[in-house]
Amino acid sequence: xxxxxxxxxxxxxxxxxxxxxxxxxxxxxxxxxxxxxxxxxxxxxxxxxxxxxxxxxxxxxxxxxxxxxxxxxxxxxxxxxxxxxxxxxxxxxxxxxxxxxxxxxxxxxxxxxxxxxxxxxxxxxxxxxxxxxxxxxxxxxxxxxxxxxxxxxxxxxxxxxxxxxxxxxxxxxxxxxxxxxxxxxxxxxxxxxxxxxxxxxxxxxxxxxxxxxxxxxxxxxxxxxxxxxxxxxxxxxxxxxxxxxxxxxxxxxxxxxxxxxxxxxxxxxxxxxxxxxxxxxxxxxxxxxxxxxxxxxxxxxxxxxxxxxxxxxxxxxxxxxxxxxxxxxxxxxxxxxxxxxxxxxxxxxxxxxxxxxxxxxxxxxxxxxxxxxxxxxxxxxxxxxxxxxxxxxxxxxxxxxxxxxxxxxxxxxxxxxxxxxxxxxxxxxxxxxxxxxxxxxxxxxxxxxxxxxxxxxxxxxxxxxxxxxxxxxxxxxxxxxxxxxxxxxxxxxxxxxxxxxxxxxxxxxxxxxxxxxxxxxxxxxxxxxxxxxxxxxxxxxxxxxxxxxxxxxxxxxxxxxxxxxxx
Amino acid sequence: xxxxxxxxxxxxxxxxxxxxxxxxxxxxxxxxxxxxxxxxxxxxxxxxxxxxxxxxxxxxxxxxxxxxxxxxxxxxxxxxxxxxxxxxxxxxxxxxxxxxxxxxxxxxxxxxxxxxxxxxxxxxxxxxxxxxxxxxxxxxxxxxxxxxxxxxxxxxxxxxxxxxxxxxxxxxxxxxxxxxxxxxxxxxxxxxxxxxxxxxxxxxxxxxxxxxxxxxxxxxxxxxxxxxxxxxxxxxxxxxxxxxxxxxxxxxxxxxxxxxxxxxxxxxxx
Numbered sequence: 001x002x003x004x005x006x007x008x009x010x011x012x013x014x015x016x017x018x019x020x021x022x023x024x025x026x027x028x029x030x031x032x033x034x035x036x037x038x039x040x041x042x043x044x045x046x047x048x049x050x051x052x053x054x055x056x057x058x059x060x061x062x063x064x065x066x067x068x069x070x071x072x073x074x075x076x077x078x079x080x081x082x083x084x085x086x087x088x089x090x091x092x093x094x095x096x097x098x099x100x101x102x103x104x105x106x107x108x109x110x111x112x113x114x115x116x117x118x119x120x121x122x123x124x125x126x127x128x129x130x131x132x133x134x135x136x137x138x139x140x141x142x143x144x145x146x147x148x149x150x151x152x153x154x155x156x157x158x159x160x161x162x163x164x165x166x167x168x169x170x171x172x173x174x175x176x177x178x179x180x181x182x183x184x185x186x187x188x189x190x191x192x193x194x195x196x197x198x199x200x201x202x203x204x205x206x207x208x209x210x211x212x213x214x215x216x217x218x219x220x221x222x223x224x225x226x227x228x229x230x231x232x233x234x235x236x237x238x239x240x241x242x243x244x245x246x247x248x249x250x251x252x253x254x255x256x257x258x259x260x261x262x263x264x265x266x267x268x269x270x271x272x273x274x275x276x277x278x279x280x281x282x283x284x285x286x287x288x289x290x291x292x293x294x295x296x297x298x299x300x301x302x303x304x305x306x307x308x309x310x311x312x313x314x315x316x317x318x319x320x321x322x323x324x325x326x327x328x329x330x331x332x333x334x335x336x337x338x339x340x341x342x343x344x345x346x347x348x349x350x351x352x353x354x355x356x357x358x359x360x361x362x363x364x365x366x367x368x369x370x371x372x373x374x375x376x377x378x379x380x381x382x383x384x385x386x387x388x389x390x391x392x393x394x395x396x397x398x399x400x401x402x403x404x405x406x407x408x409x410x411x412x413x414x415x416x417x418x419x420x421x422x423x424x425x426x427x428x429x430x431x432x433x434x435x436x437x438x439x440x441x442x443x444x445x446x447x448x449x450x451x452x453x454x455x456x457x458x459x460x461x462x463x464x465x466x467x468x469x470x471x472x473x474x475x476x477x478x479x480x481x482x483x484x485x486x487x488x489x490x491x492x493x494x495x496x497x498x499x500x501x502x503x504x505x506x507x508x509x510x511x512x513x514x515x516x517x518x519x520x521x522x523x524x525x526x527x528x529x530x531x532x533x534x535x536x537x538x539x540x541x542x543x544x545x546x547x548x549x550x551x552x553x554x555x556x557x558x559x560x561x562x563x564x565x566x567x
Numbered sequence: 568x569x570x571x572x573x574x575x576x577x578x579x580x581x582x583x584x585x586x587x588x589x590x591x592x593x594x595x596x597x598x599x600x601x602x603x604x605x606x607x608x609x610x611x612x613x614x615x616x617x618x619x620x621x622x623x624x625x626x627x628x629x630x631x632x633x634x635x636x637x638x639x640x641x642x643x644x645x646x647x648x649x650x651x652x653x654x655x656x657x658x659x660x661x662x663x664x665x666x667x668x669x670x671x672x673x674x675x676x677x678x679x680x681x682x683x684x685x686x687x688x689x690x691x692x693x694x695x696x697x698x699x700x701x702x703x704x705x706x707x708x709x710x711x712x713x714x715x716x717x718x719x720x721x722x723x724x725x726x727x728x729x730x731x732x733x734x735x736x737x738x739x740x741x742x743x744x745x746x747x748x749x750x751x752x753x754x755x756x757x758x759x760x761x762x763x764x765x766x767x768x769x770x771x772x773x774x775x776x777x778x779x780x781x782x783x784x785x786x787x788x789x790x791x792x793x794x795x796x797x798x799x800x801x802x803x804x805x806x807x808x809x810x811x812x813x814x815x816x817x818x819x820x821x822x823x824x825x826x827x828x829x830x831x832x833x834x835x836x837x
Contacts, residue, residue, distance in 0.1 A: 249701040346834065405714045416708055418731075443735075445709060445728045505724050506709035 028166040028195060028404045029156050030396025032203075033145070033183075035095045035236030035263065036363065038062045039393040040156050043401035048207075048394050051159050059389055060152075063092040064144040066130035066137055088131030088282040091115050091144055093263065095172075096236045098141040098186075099179030102126040106259050111278050112267050114286040123545070131282060142186045149190035167192045168400040170203040170392045172237035173257025173422045176478040177468055177510065177534050195403050196507060199422060201230040201241030202252050203395025204361050204386075206417055208243070209250040210398060211385065213415070226356035227253075228383075231341060231374050232392065233364035235262040240340045242348035250417045253348035254441045256340045257422070262364050265330050266293055272329045273307070274317055284311040291317075299323050300366045327369045334369055341377050347441050352379050361388040419444050425510065427452070427500055428465040428474040430558050437502045440470065444508060449501040455556040458490040462498055463555035464514055465547065466533055479544050481512070481535030484555065487526040488516050495519065498557055510534075650719075659684065662726050663706045669715070670707055670722040678750060679733035689747050689805055693738055700734040703727075740801050741823045744808075748820070753813045755820050766822060773829060777836075786833050793830035797823055 029042045029051075037059045040051040050058040066089055093113060100107050102119035107126050110117040116136055118127040129136035156164050167187060171180065184194050208228050216224065225246040232239045239257035243250055269292050270277045277288060291309035298305045304322045311317055327334070345351070358378040364370055365388040375382060387394075402415060420443050426436035429452055437450045454462065462485045469477025488496050501513040510533045515524035536543055647654055651667035660677045663670055680687045683699050705711070707730060709723040736742045745755045761767050773789065780786045800822040807815035 247701050249704055403710050443731045445724045447728050
């Protein structure tokens with residue numbers, strides 16, 4: 001009996017030691033990187049506090065001016081006039097460009113930016129440059145994001161008077177894992193360690209959960225079940241989530257998202273008012289952008305607005321724009337947003353009657369058409385009591401506190417979130433098909449396995465190509481990585497079993513495992529392969545083609561009937 | 568024979584032909600490649616299902632659970648906490664030690680019904696599952712053991728994933744039926760080709776009806792008919808299962824699979 005007692009003591013010691021080390025661990029900050037502005041927040045032990053820059057702004061513009069050879073973040077810096085920001089020397093909208101290749105639709109749509117985005121349409125990284133002293137200086141979105149994040153970190157450190165290491169960021173639902181790794185890399189260059197990347201609407205849902213908990217505890221002490229729909233439309237992305245909040249657990253039921261946002265509204269308006277706008281020089285393009293952006297903002301309040309902008313060389317754009325006109329020009333975008341909401345409710349198996357509250361946040365949330373369409377679809381009024389511009393960062397700060405072991409003596413934050421995957425993950429099989437192993441909207445953590453087999457007789461090798469996405473054809477999805485299984489014993493086609501397992505932990509890290517089994521034997525024939533994904537980096541779409549050219553279908557695998565072994 | 572086999576393509580294939588998914592945001596529906604693809608597949612003697620929609624959880628977490636499985640096996644008779652060596656108390660399944668609040672390794676001898684404190688039968692109160700599921704998550708979720716040892720964080724990930732699976736499996740009639748048969752040692756292949764001529768005729772009829780449906784009202788009608796059918800086959804499954812007629816039970820599951828898919832596809836089209 002002496003032995004178990006000894007075990008108890010030693011185990012307890014380690015746990016306590018680890019506990020105390022984490023109790024003294026650093027504060028976790030939450031950052032919301034928006035397409036046009038950013039914000040930082042932190043849980044201070046009793047509430048979420050927004051951190052302001054030296055100009056006392058909680059929402060910080062997300063532009064990086066490139067000056068000579070050293071780009072500067074603009075966290076505290078103040079450019080005298082906004083036209084100066086758009087003179088070609090500032091890079092903006094990095095969030096739309098990060099981790100994308102030059103065949104991407106979103107990159108192509110960037111030709112109205114007042115800086116250079118050069119695309120060669122070959123599936124490689126686009127060339128991005130700022131105009132400094134009449135020279136195009138190249139840069140990358142990751143590099144600029146890292147610089148900017150480093151400035152945000154310094155700002156937070158000076159406010160909180162302590163070193164900051166850990167961070168929770170929120171990201172759009174439609175971001176691929178490739179883009180997530182870029183964000184992580186930018187963070188690590190900036191000296192930040194990413195604890196969690198959470199989908200933006202999930203962060204908003206968390207703030208809602210906390211508000212509800214507070215409110216209901218004050219009244220009855222009993223928190224009843226609520227189902228909320230979150231619609232978040234910013235400058236670059238539009239996301240929807242359905243969350244179920246019950247007994248302190250916020251369960252994300254489904255997510256959907258797309259790369260549409262205020263930038264598209266702006267581009268459509270620019271094209272509508274001046275079809276030849278892409279022939280303008282950088283300065284005039286900048287002026288036009290500012291003027292139309294302001295007009296769109298005014299149209300949220302007024303029925304019509306007068307645009308009058310000097311385009312240089314004596315030309316001028318002078319026009320009255322009506323709200324209906326704006327809505328007509330952008331009807332496709334509004335229609336897309338409706339589809340996202342319907343799709344998300346369907347995937348969550350939730351009807352309109354089930355919804356307790358409908359939350360609309362993000363920079364586009366004040367556009368009357370957006371509010372109308374959400375209200376009509378969901379058949380109820382929009383939830384009040386949330387700042388549409390800070391809801392997401394508030395949620396990230398809460399999540400940061402929750403995942404790091406919260407300092408919560410009053411029990412204010414009895415919360416837990418359960419997240420779902422945003423895109424399906426699977427492998428290529430049956431020639432060009434994408435076969436999802438983990439479908440999207442699967443609650444994490446998750447392990448799933450699926451059995452594949454060989455494509456022809458005596459096939460001794462198989463290529464496992466992992467993709468992420470929703471299309472049925474592999475080449476329309478994001479390539480995450482690939483590896484070859486060798487040493488499959490020669491046998492008739494369809495006999496050897498290739499068991500592909502996928503595992504996503506609570507921090508959304510993906511690993512893919514593969515083992516080869518010959519029916520009748522339980523042990524893998526060759527050592528199991530395990531890879532952390534993604535393994536590919538840049539230019540994943542050219543990588544796709546090269547893979548296909550080099551191997552074609554010779555190492556293909558096929559789906560077989562799923563087998564259920566033991567319970 | 569070959570011809571019939573071709574006719575009896577997997578249900579999903581037939582249905583996919585009728586109703587392309589309407590996911591507009593990732594628009595893809597091309598017929599150009601599919602014919603060559605299927606002819607290619609059918610030249611082999613085995614006709615593997617083209618879409619094994621894997622919504623059914625896989626209970627076999629062999630990769631992750633190798634160590635905890637063996638650990639659990641050693642202890643399965645005594646059920647002691649690995650941390651404080653307290654014996655298991657009470658009637659709740661031992662996923663979590665109430666005395667020292669540590670998460671236990673996965674014990675595969677505890678089935679999904681036991682996790683939810685339910686008797687092993689098909690007809691269960693689905694409404695009660697969610698509350699229990701969330702109670703488990705509040706004890707087992709990996710976010711809550713951030714400060715604990717790596718070993719226990721591993722247990723948390725496994726246990727939490729298993730409870731999620733258990734919840735998903737038991738809350739839907741079809742997956743619950745498949746699971747309960749699996750506990751009896753009967754494997755159900757959802758993708759198996761349909762050989763029941765009666766069901767085949769019915770599939771064809773429904774397919775036509777869906778194609779020719781003039782408006783959403785007509786589709787709604789077909790959809791509620793599917794729900795009814797699902798209910799019916801679910802009831803006959805209960806009888807077959809109780810009289811341990813597993814062949815019949817499998818046939819019921821096949822019908823349920825079809826009606827459920829049809830109903831889901833119509834919902835998407837609506």
